[in-house]
Amino acid sequence: MALGAHPRFRVYEIFVQKDHQSPHVWVGSVDAGSAEDAILLARESFLRRDPAVSIWAVEQSAIHRTDYADRDFFARETDKRYRTLAGYRAANAERWRKYRRELLDLERDFVRD
Amino acid sequence: MPNHDDRHAAFLDRVQRGEKIEATDWMPDEYRIAMVKFLQMHALSELMGALPEKEWVPRAPTLARKLSLMAKVQDEVGHAQLILRVAEDLAAPLGKGREELVAELFTGEAKFHNVFHMPAPTWADAGIIGWLVDGAAVVSQAALLTSSYAPYARVLQRVCAEEGFHIQHGESICLALAEGTPAQRQMLQDALNRWWEALLLFFGPPESNSPSAAVLFKYRFRTKTNEELRQKFLTKYVPRIWALGLTIPDPQLRFDEEAGRWVYTPPDWSKLKAIARNQGPLSQYRLGLRRLSYEQGRWVREALLAPAAQAV
Numbered sequence: 001m002a003l004g005a006h007p008r009f010r011v012y013e014i015f016v017q018k019d020h021q022s023p024h025v026w027v028g029s030v031d032a033g034s035a036e037d038a039i040l041l042a043r044e045s046f047l048r049r050d051p052a053v054s055i056w057a058v059e060q061s062a063i064h065r066t067d068y069a070d071r072d073f074f075a076r077e078t079d080k081r082y083r084t085l086a087g088y089r090a091a092n093a094e095r096w097r098k099y100r101r102e103l104l105d106l107e108r109d110f111v112r113d
Numbered sequence: 114m115p116n117h118d119d120r121h122a123a124f125l126d127r128v129q130r131g132e133k134i135e136a137t138d139w140m141p142d143e144y145r146i147a148m149v150k151f152l153q154m155h156a157l158s159e160l161m162g163a164l165p166e167k168e169w170v171p172r173a174p175t176l177a178r179k180l181s182l183m184a185k186v187q188d189e190v191g192h193a194q195l196i197l198r199v200a201e202d203l204a205a206p207l208g209k210g211r212e213e214l215v216a217e218l219f220t221g222e223a224k225f226h227n228v229f230h231m232p233a234p235t236w237a238d239a240g241i242i243g244w245l246v247d248g249a250a251v252v253s254q255a256a257l258l259t260s261s262y263a264p265y266a267r268v269l270q271r272v273c274a275e276e277g278f279h280i281q282h283g284e285s286i287c288l289a290l291a292e293g294t295p296a297q298r299q300m301l302q303d304a305l306n307r308w309w310e311a312l313l314l315f316f317g318p319p320e321s322n323s324p325s326a327a328v329l330f331k332y333r334f335r336t337k338t339n340e341e342l343r344q345k346f347l348t349k350y351v352p353r354i355w356a357l358g359l360t361i362p363d364p365q366l367r368f369d370e371e372a373g374r375w376v377y378t379p380p381d382w383s384k385l386k387a388i389a390r391n392q393g394p395l396s397q398y399r400l401g402l403r404r405l406s407y408e409q410g411r412w413v414r415e416a417l418l419a420p421a422a423q424a425v
């Protein structure tokens with residue numbers, strides 16, 4: 001189902017990129033008659049203060065979406081620790097402990113050089 | 114396919130467990146209708162809330178004040194746009210569009226907040242509105258940041274952040290007047306006297322038993338009562354008002370340590386009834402202004418619609 005709005009306006013979802021190091025982030029939506037107007041309205045609605053380098057306007061009907069009710073799709077039935085930092089960090093730190101003295105001595109050597 | 118009663122019970126269970134609802138989720142009509150009504154009133158109040166201060170834009174005492182007031186007025190209109198967008202998605206299955214949501218203000222079917230029916234005759238009123246009326250608005254809006262309706266809660270994050278600026282702007286005006294000449298100080302005191310009752314009325318009567326309020330509580334759209342919000346407002350702002358050496362026009366006002374709450378002379382609650390019928394002090398005047406700008410802006414709306422009409 002396409003979400004609401006005035007039958008003659010279209011809904012555009014708006015994504016703003018605040019600088020080149022950041023991804024475009026969804027900020028909200030606007031009603032507009034054209035993509036060009038949507039971008040103009042987005043600037044007035046969402047960028048009255050914040051700087052930005054780019055705006056994307058995407059017609060809402062063009063978005064393919066998952067269903068919030070479909071929790072199975074996002075199910076995490078297996079333990080994901082083998083993929084994460086947290087899965088290794090504590091055990092590694094523990095094992096590094098016995099090399100601490102050597103490590104400190106070596107680092108001191110490098111700094112002296 | 115579960116039957117309607119099962120779906121309704123499951124929905125109620127979800128919101129009462131603190132889960133959030135999205136626009137595309139199934140929801141009972143009772144929830145949808147109550148939400149549309151609330152959001153419509155909030156959006157229209159943002160729109161109407163811009164008017165008392167817009168009156169002061171051409172008369173602001175300095176260019177800096179004019180700029181900050183213009184920015185605030187523009188934010189309020191922006192808030193109306195953001196909230197209308199959320200309301201539209203909810204209202205669409207009821208066969209209502211943006212145009213109807215906005216136009217129902219003129220037929221009296223849709224209300225705007227009681228505080229915006231009041232006059233703002235001096236520059237100090239503009240300051241008091243920014244500081245205390247927006248202060249009261251943030252108290253009630255911040256309580257809705259955890260609302261069960263997620264699209265509204267998301268929009269409120271931006272709204273509340275901008276309200277923070279409005280309060281600073283209002284404080285700046287009030288502090289300047291409080292530290293100004295005796296005449297400026299008196300103007301500030303007079304404005305406070307004028308607005309005090311309106312600030313108490315702002316949150317509505319303590320025991321709001323209206324059926325629509327009950328629906329909002331049932332579905333965890335809101336969780337704080339009118340009185341809880343008013344007490345929060347008093348705790349935050351009464352000490353600040355006193356610190357400026359201003360007098361609050363209520364000899365009964367005090368903090369009851371034992372009960373842990375503020376005691377105050379109740380405002381004349383019957384005034385809310387007149388305001389709800391658009392018979393407040395400036396109800397008709399402000400509706401007239403709104404009607405005028407709605408008509409004067411018609412060509413803009415039509416111009417914005419033109420590309421959509423061509424593309425279809």
Ligand SMILES: [Fe+2]
Nearest residue numbers: 159188189192
């Ligand atoms: Fe606002």
Ligand SMILES: [Fe+2]
Nearest residue numbers: 189247276279
């Ligand atoms: Fe505001």
